[in-house]
Amino acid sequence: xxQKNMLSLHVPExxxxxxxTPDFSxxxxxxxxxxxxxxxxxxxxxxxDLAYSIIxxxxxxxxxxxxxxxxxxxxxxxxxxxxxxxxxxxxxRMQMAQRQGKTSFYMQHMGEEAVSCAFRKALLPGDMNFPTxxxxxxxxxxxxxxxxxxxxxxxxxxxxxxxxxxxVMYASKEHGFFSISGNLTTQYIQAVGWxxxxxxxxxxxxxxxxxxxGATAESDFxxxxxxxxxxxxPVVLNIVNNQWAIxxxxxxxxxxxxTFAARGLGFGIPALRVDGxxxxxxxxxxxxxxxxxxxxxxxTLIEHVTYRxxxxxxxxxxxxxxxxxxxxxxxxxDPVLRLKNHLIVRGLWSEERHKQAEAExxxxxxxxxxxAESHGTLHAGGKPSARDMFEGVYAExxxxxxxxxxxxxx
Amino acid sequence: MPRKTMIEAxxxxxxxxxxxxxxVVVFGEDVGYFGGVFRCxxxxxxxxxxxxxxxxxxxxxxxxxxxxxxxxxGLRPCVEVQFADYVYPAYDQIVSEAARIRYRSNGEFTCPMxxxxxxxxxxxxxxxxxxSPEALFTHVSGLKVVVPSNPHDxxxxxxxxxxxxxxxxxxxxxxxxxxxxDGHHDRPVTPWSKxxxxxxPDGHYSTPLGKAVIRRQGADVTxxxxxxMVYVAEAAAEETGIDxxxxxxxxxxxxxxxxxxxxxxxxxxxxxxxxATLTSGFGAELAALVQQHCFYELxxxxxxxxxxxxxxxxxQEWDYFPGPARVGQALRETMEx
Numbered sequence: 001x002x003q004k005n006m007l008s009l010h011v012p013e014x015x016x017x018x019x020x021t022p023d024f025s026x027x028x029x030x031x032x033x034x035x036x037x038x039x040x041x042x043x044x045x046x047x048x049d050l051a052y053s054i055i056x057x058x059x060x061x062x063x064x065x066x067x068x069x070x071x072x073x074x075x076x077x078x079x080x081x082x083x084x085x086x087x088x089x090x091x092x093r094m095q096m097a098q099r100q101g102k103t104s105f106y107m108q109h110m111g112e113e114a115v116s117c118a119f120r121k122a123l124l125p126g127d128m129n130f131p132t133x134x135x136x137x138x139x140x141x142x143x144x145x146x147x148x149x150x151x152x153x154x155x156x157x158x159x160x161x162x163x164x165x166x167x168v169m170y171a172s173k174e175h176g177f178f179s180i181s182g183n184l185t186t187q188y189i190q191a192v193g194w195x196x197x198x199x200x201x202x203x204x205x206x207x208x209x210x211x212x213x214g215a216t217a218e219s220d221f222x223x224x225x226x227x228x229x230x231x232x233x234p235v236v237l238n239i240v241n242n243q244w245a246i247x248x249x250x251x252x253x254x255x256x257x258x259t260f261a262a263r264g265l266g267f268g269i270p271a272l273r274v275d276g277x278x279x280x281x282x283x284x285x286x287x288x289x290x291x292x293x294x295x296x297x298x299x300t301l302i303e304h305v306t307y308r309x310x311x312x313x314x315x316x317x318x319x320x321x322x323x324x325x326x327x328x329x330x331x332x333x334d335p336v337l338r339l340k341n342h343l344i345v346r347g348l349w350s351e352e353r354h355k356q357a358e359a360e361x362x363x364x365x366x367x368x369x370x371x372a373e374s375h376g377t378l379h380a381g382g383k384p385s386a387r388d389m390f391e392g393v394y395a396e397x398x399x400x401x402x403x404x405x406x407x408x409x410x
Numbered sequence: 411m412p413r414k415t416m417i418e419a420x421x422x423x424x425x426x427x428x429x430x431x432x433x434v435v436v437f438g439e440d441v442g443y444f445g446g447v448f449r450c451x452x453x454x455x456x457x458x459x460x461x462x463x464x465x466x467x468x469x470x471x472x473x474x475x476x477x478x479x480x481x482x483x484g485l486r487p488c489v490e491v492q493f494a495d496y497v498y499p500a501y502d503q504i505v506s507e508a509a510r511i512r513y514r515s516n517g518e519f520t521c522p523m524x525x526x527x528x529x530x531x532x533x534x535x536x537x538x539x540x541x542s543p544e545a546l547f548t549h550v551s552g553l554k555v556v557v558p559s560n561p562h563d564x565x566x567x568x569x570x571x572x573x574x575x576x577x578x579x580x581x582x583x584x585x586x587x588x589x590x591x592d593g594h595h596d597r598p599v600t601p602w603s604k605x606x607x608x609x610x611p612d613g614h615y616s617t618p619l620g621k622a623v624i625r626r627q628g629a630d631v632t633x634x635x636x637x638x639m640v641y642v643a644e645a646a647a648e649e650t651g652i653d654x655x656x657x658x659x660x661x662x663x664x665x666x667x668x669x670x671x672x673x674x675x676x677x678x679x680x681x682x683x684x685x686a687t688l689t690s691g692f693g694a695e696l697a698a699l700v701q702q703h704c705f706y707e708l709x710x711x712x713x714x715x716x717x718x719x720x721x722x723x724x725x726q727e728w729d730y731f732p733g734p735a736r737v738g739q740a741l742r743e744t745m746e747x
Contacts, residue, residue, distance in 0.1 A: 128482075164514055164516065165514050171514070171515035171516070179519050181507060182506075189471065190475050190476070190479035192476055192479060193475060193476030193477060193483075195479070196480060197480040197483035198483060199461075201433075201485070207479070219471055222469075223472035224472075226469060227472050392512055392516055392517055393551050394554075394575075394576045394664075399620075400664060
């Protein structure tokens with residue numbers, strides 16, 4: 001009798017679970033400044049290595065080094081630090097507001113502030129982001145009023161979305177921020193379509209798609225890469241790899257592929273990996289990719305390597321599936337701290353000024369919060385009219401909705 | 411007036427729309443160079459160039475998702491899904507995105523687009539070339555759903571759909587592409603050139619969405635139909651001698667309830683016919699609305715003649731397709747009830 005080979009199913013597991021000691025020793029972190037910076041018109045085949053490395057600018061000493069350094073002025077760096085600190089303060093206040101019952105839900109950015117804040121500064125007016133729910137830095141760094149964001153979170157009488165959307169699902173055409181959907185990855189292919197439209201009309205605007213590591217497993221991710229590749233759409237496709245999709249570690253979505261960035265290579269799309277906690281690196285890579293798109297050289301895929309420090313959302317408790325100390329062990333550190341140290345090393349900043357800025361920012365956020373709360377919170381004060389519930393389903397209200405509105409007595 | 415097939419009328423609608431508005435773009439699988447597997451886009455790429463009419467990868471979600479992005483930019487995409495049976499990969503994009511973008515963004519972003527798809531059976535298309543999935547779309551707030559039954563309407567409704575500010579699901583009964591079909595599969599097919607509704611004016615005109623039309627005036631019973639079933643209903647009325655009033659709904663969402671109610675109040679009887687499966691089909695919505703609005707005028711239970719609750723079979727095509735005999739039987743029963 002020939003011996004039967006019993007098959008067994010492979011189910012990836014993270015290295016460490018709650019109670020274990022966090023260990024990222026198997027995550028190779030190249031030295032800052034060690035990855036070359038190709039010309040934007042490079043043949044994608046010549047830079048396949050970039051999909052497997054990590055572009056980094058800030059070294060351990062807080063110095064900006066290597067060929068990707070130097071894309072930002074001192075003023076821009078100081079502004080960038082302020083944006084990240086603002087987002088962090090905003091997150092903390094809104095997280096608390098949710099705990100106080102002022103809203104039903106919130107999602108933080110803790111640890112990922114550099115990704116959206118730095119990327120935003122590489123965009124021009126008219127460009128369009130197709131964000132996920134974890135890129136509010138695009139709004140903060142883009143100058144969208146914090147009060148408006150809070151009005152949306154509170155679903156109050158000034159909510160720009162009239163109370164129809166779950167908190168953090170912002171939308172602002174003027175600020176290049178496409179309407180957020182709860183359905184993951186749908187916006188990725190839409191970004192490609194928007195970019196195709198811009199190219200069809202011989203416009204100069206570009207689109208930016210955003211997706212998390214977990215959501216790359218959705219079919220829309222594949223469709224987006226096919227379309228971006230086929231039509232050489234002027235789009236930058238970002239993957240924010242924060243290691244976690246709710247409770248699922250990134251290995252479940254990534255499988256046996258080397259990196260998320262490497263997925264672009266099969267489509268002939270240049271793919272870069274960047275230190276997502278390095279404000280300077282994110283900006284430099286964003287600038288490179290956006291320039292490629294603007295010069296009609298086609299799409300770029302960027303994997304931002306970062307770590308989701310906070311819970312997935314206010315409905316999540318990460319201690320149930322990962323060690324509590326894991327974020328502290330994350331080798332790429334804290335984006336705010338790293339930029340702060342860089343500015344201190346450069347003599348542009350100090351601990352004292354940082355503390356002062358923190359206090360100022362907190363005051364600004366609290367003032368915005370007070371103003372927003374004067375227009376109501378989810379369960380108290382002003383709220384959108386029930387009539388608004390029936391508006392906007394169509395450009396013009398059809399007869400059946402008019403009947404239902406009447407029936408609802410509003 | 412020129413006579414056209416439904417294919418030519420649909421092509422004409424896109425031609426007119428593309429000529430009138432640079433923002434109208436047309437794409438889908440085999441839609442560009444080849445002109446579509448049903449020839450609906452023939453010549454458009456030659457006339458308007460590859461960036462206005464082009465071939466797409468075989469990805470329905472990609473086609474619809476990209477079109478949504480284009481619509482958000484400000485274009486008016488009119489995309490094709492080769493068969494309605496293959497729209498399901500795009501269902502998330504249609505339901506979660508296209509239908510809701512205006513609502514969820516409070517009008518910051520909108521989605522003026524048309525998704526054309528050949529629908530319906532009667533062509534030995536088997537399971538995946540015969541389905542009528544309209545009820546999957548009429549259940550979705552934010553969509554409009556259109557089903558033309560003749561070349562004249564097809565052109566007018568498609569132009570209106572392309573110009574509409576909201577996403578439109580445009581279902582084209584492929585059995586009607588070349589001529590009307592009354593379900594008598596054993597008789598020779600008549601071409602549109604011999605039918606008055608094959609007369610299609612040149613140039614721009616539009617047929618309003620949300621408006622039904624009475625195809626046959628009658629006093630005894632109202633038949634609610636759309637697409638191919640309009641002709642089946644006509645044949646059934648003629649063959650039974652029952653004086654049926656046939657309403658071609660044309661737009662399923664939003665629905666022309668006024669036209670339906672006026673007719674049923676007059677006739678006191680109602681038969682709903684569609685090719686799609688019975689359970690939770692669009693006929694259920696029609697029957698419920700008629701019951702609600704015409705309860706005191708109804709003299710018989712509302713009847714539904716539809717496809718059976720099975721996948722669309724191949725060899726059993728004519729046992730499945732609700733032909734004139736089955737519709738006629740329902741008419742007689744409704745009159746006798």
